[in-house]
Amino acid sequence: MSNLFEAAGMDEGAPRPLADRLRPKVLEEVVGQEHLIGPKGPLGRMLAQGHLSSVIFWGPPGTGKTTIARLLADRVGLHFEPMSAIFSGVADLKKIFEAARGRRSTGKGTLLFVDEIHRFNRAQQDSFLPVMEDGTVTLVGATTENPSFELNAALLSRAQVLVLNRLDDAALEELLSRAEAFYGESLPLTEDARASLRAMADGDGRYALNLAEEVHALRAVEPMDTAALITAVQRRAPLYDKGREGHYNLVSALHKSIRGSDCDAALYWLARMLVGGEEPLYIARRLVRAAIEDIGLADPEAVHQALAAKDVFDFLGAPEGELALAQATIYLATAPKSNAAYAAFGAAKRSARDTGSVAPPAHILNAPTKLMKELGYGAGYEYDHDAPQAFSGQDYFPEEVGRQEFYQPVERGFEREIGKRLAYWRKLREEREA
Template sequence: MTPRAKQSGPNLFTAAGLDKNAPRPLADRLRPQKLLEVVGQDHLLGHDGTLTRMLETRSLGSLVFWGPPGTGKTTVARLLAQETDLHFEQISAIFTGVADLKKVFEQARARRESGQGTLLFVDEIHRFNRAQQDSFLPVMEDGTIVLVGATTENPSFELNAPLLSRARVLVFRSLDEAAIEKLLARAEEIEGKPLPLDADARASLIRMADGDGRASLTLVEEVWRAARAGEIFDEAGLQNIVQRRAPIYDKGQDGHYNLISALHKSVRGSDPDAALYYLARMFDAGEDPLYIARRVVRMAVEDIGLADPQALVICNAAKDAYDFLGSPEGELAIAQAVIYVATAPKSNAGYTAYGAAMRTAKEHGSLLPPKHILNAPTRLMKDEGYGRGYAYDHDTQEAFSGQNYFPDALPRQTFYDPPERGFEREIRKRLDYWAKLRKERNSS
């Protein structure tokens, strides 16, 4: 038998467009060639933008670009090198070790000696440890490199103070809907065809991009690949094609802290609708509900306190309900607690009183309480005056003696100052009345 001839035709690699002659991804083809083409960062690159002014004065120094993915950090760094005639060198902190850094620095020194400066772009710079970050300081100071670091994490927490003191932090913003729309229009112009989406689906795609320009163009490519001739997708059809892009949320990083901060401040600002929105965002992203429940308990203590003593009870009950019911039923209990604390009267009087008392305790050391409120279990202590003159409050008129309970060496302090809100309005009345009685009885 003669062997069967092998079928000819493109293999899967070629058919998938992965051979060396395959067209580049849309995001790469749309990469701006000039700073003016960068969208969504007008505060940096507009007429009065920070980088525009730097370039006009030729005073480009080391920079840290802080912002979400897909906002143009790498592109802007590359174009800055082009505008300033600097050699562009790019490394990633994920794949670069100490030996690699030394080699990069040596090459930059060699260029400097021949009259060529180097703009060193370091992606994910926050991934470098303290010693690696410190290694940049000498070459930044002597002008061997102009450092441009990019990070998605808060530089204040992730970068060393010495490095931050030698670089200016510039914030890149998530792309708004108008900026994403510009990218879509530019993609349609390059491809020479409209996106096969109706108006609602187009708006949905922009929302799915979540402020990430690169992600928006990836979604666009998926739509064009899936569309048959003459087909127009509605919103449901779009979701079937691209599925659903996961929210940008890292439970250990900035997304986590940003959303819990937004939830807390919405509760503090008595906005239950905004609070529920951020709560839903966190649940949707897979945050641990018990972590959220603990934070809601903290809100009850810190921002409501005795203005509504029931708030702490309800928040603890919500935590117990989640423990008992699990997900998803238990999440409703946490949502109800969030609504309660958001609509409760607010007071941080207890929180600030505790802080003030703690500061006073630390400042004044180990002062002995006044002897009249000390027990005297031994004869020696009685002879020293312990317990002498103590007035048992229940035996006095209105169960209030008005005695001094602060150390003799410490003047009377006022830590707790309840506002005229919620249940603390009643506490305020009691404190004012007791202050009046104390003044009368001490003067007599």
């Protein structure tokens, strides 16, 4: 199979982007991933032992997944075989596996690098299993998507998932310095514009070098400020990718900030999502979920506030309706918190699964027929409204299950009052049973 770079027209005789020209030659030149390739990192330990296991690289674009895979192959003496799941199919895999078997027969191993491995379907992913198990290939897969959702469990059980970090400010600055060393001159940017360029890169090293290449090509006489930089390159940082991992990360940040009663952080993440183009209805659904999952009966008004925000946005639209989402976010974040109802329902479902199809006690069954009355349906049932305190204290659990307590209200908000009621009814029930 031809090299990916040759296929892209990037062989030695063709013009090459700066990011390719500055591609690290050894692992020590890779920036931002010390937690993986350093002496104490998983890859560093593998290399120290002279053995490389199959791994899945999970991380955002431009963090060095392809580069690290290539350098790993060089370091351990494996043939590097790159492929992209976007452009490859079953026939390509068969050819690669056959070639790897041929190399193995001559004592040469193969590192198979599969970019965008999550694009392969389940059957294609399963085809890797036998060649991984018998050592025909060492698989290094790369994905920007969460492997837990996108890759087969069988494949994940045979490969270690390693998370690559988005490049921080220091790592991006190191790449800009390398670009300047390559050009032999500084980039024509003010300090603020340089910081803006790094922000535009948004943790993507390749993107940072592409921007640096554009800036250098402008041959500006005077250093450009931020406004001039934005005008020149006609782009800004991708704030939010609502179709991929960033979508779930930001909505998780919003939800957890609400749960943690940090209304300022919650407003920040709400704004990030709206600025990034998230569907407001999706945000409203998450606010309703937070209201019932993390506030519950500690403040029964919370779910009404969340639902009202959805209705207000439907009525006003953007941008005015966004204020309703903000108001609901503040209300939820500052409300007393309880997951007692959430936990109680989970416990009840587990009990329901464990006890199967146990019938309700006969005294609470209706008896519309003579036969059912003869069988004892409804016998002994006490109508609670006729009982003292409107509470009969009868047991409504199946006899085989016995009385259980799922709901444990917290001592916060309205649930404090609910707790008092439950305690009173518990006392009456105990007096009845005494």
